Amino acid sequence: MTQAASVGPVVAITGAGQGIGRALARAFARQGARVVVSDIDGMSCASAASELQALGVPADVTNAEHCAALVERAVAVHGRLDVMICNAGIMQLKPLLELDGKDWDRMLGVNVKGSFLTLQAAARQMLAQPPLADGRPRGKILLMASIAGRSGAGPIAAVIPHYRASKAAVISLTQSAAVAFAPQITVNAICPGLVETDMWQRMDRDWSALQGVPRGQAWQQRVAAVPMGRAQTPEDVADLAMFLASPAADYMTGQSINIDGGLMMN
Numbered sequence: 001m002t003q004a005a006s007v008g009p010v011v012a013i014t015g016a017g018q019g020i021g022r023a024l025a026r027a028f029a030r031q032g033a034r035v036v037v038s039d040i041d042g043m044s045c046a047s048a049a050s051e052l053q054a055l056g057v058p059a060d061v062t063n064a065e066h067c068a069a070l071v072e073r074a075v076a077v078h079g080r081l082d083v084m085i086c087n088a089g090i091m092q093l094k095p096l097l098e099l100d101g102k103d104w105d106r107m108l109g110v111n112v113k114g115s116f117l118t119l120q121a122a123a124r125q126m127l128a129q130p131p132l133a134d135g136r137p138r139g140k141i142l143l144m145a146s147i148a149g150r151s152g153a154g155p156i157a158a159v160i161p162h163y164r165a166s167k168a169a170v171i172s173l174t175q176s177a178a179v180a181f182a183p184q185i186t187v188n189a190i191c192p193g194l195v196e197t198d199m200w201q202r203m204d205r206d207w208s209a210l211q212g213v214p215r216g217q218a219w220q221q222r223v224a225a226v227p228m229g230r231a232q233t234p235e236d237v238a239d240l241a242m243f244l245a246s247p248a249a250d251y252m253t254g255q256s257i258n259i260d261g262g263l264m265m266n
């Protein structure tokens with residue numbers, strides 16, 4: 001069944017309980033998408049679903065059965081899955097010499113394996129469903145990487161080696177998946193810079209404890225380095241996600257796009 005023009009695309013988002021994921025969910029819902037919000041935190045997942053009158057499916061992205069169930073629920077309710085946004089992620093600040101194998105496994109478990117399992121579950125469904133319209137891809141997958149996966153600039157880079165490695169792996173996964181699933185599915189990654197969410201608040205708190213500097217200092221220093229003169233909002237990220245999910249980006253695949261106010265250029 002080809003999607004009727006009046007019905008919005010079905011867009012599933014992991015880590016949508018708060019922060020960037022929640023902003024993505026709001027932005028897609030405002031555009032008329034049939035949003036499916038998912039998060040490991042059942043309370044925030046339910047709150048996002050209730051706010052947006054959307055389907056909420058709690059899921060831990062490190063669990064393959066949860067990822068498959070997320071896709072199954074989306075399809076059971078909405079009939080198909082047009083866009084999957086693998087956004088769930090974690091961050092930890094710890095000097096390289098203090099990192100242990102558990103820290104490493106947890107970080108790569110959520111950020112890399114979690115992205116892989118969500119992407120795989122979504123791709124299985126998208127490859128099996130008819131295209132949106134003749135000549136258009138059957139689905140689109142967006143992964144949430146980071147400029148941290150590209151560059152080591154800034155003092156904090158030294159204490160997030162496992163986070164940086166995880167986001168570099170997400171960029172690589174994007175390229176492999178784009179080739180594997182073309183032309184049926186496009187796969188692209190978003191690389192935000194400095195987004196004011198709980199993740200950054202926690203990072204600022206931990207940096208302050210580690211370095212013995214006042215709270216807020218790390219944040220202010222990084223914002224001062226942004227050529228565009230301000231921190232990024234989750235809505236800035238949502239604007240890029242909506243473009244990548246739109247027909248205007250149908251020919252783009254395998255790309256990892258910085259949206260960082262020029263921070264990487266500094």
Ligand code: NAI
Pocket residue numbers: 014015016017018019020021038039040041044059060061062087088089090091110114144145146147191192193194195196197198199200
């Ligand atoms: P956040 O910490 O505010 O939100 C992350 C969400 O992911 C939370 O709702 C959390 O419950 C969920 N989550 C964590 N582990 C999960 C799991 N195993 N399964 C399902 N959900 C899980 O973080 P924020 O800032 O919204 O980040 C979202 C994404 O954007 C992450 O992948 C992050 O690495 C990336 N990013 C964030 C930047 C920033 O400056 N805040 C910059 C670049 C990338």
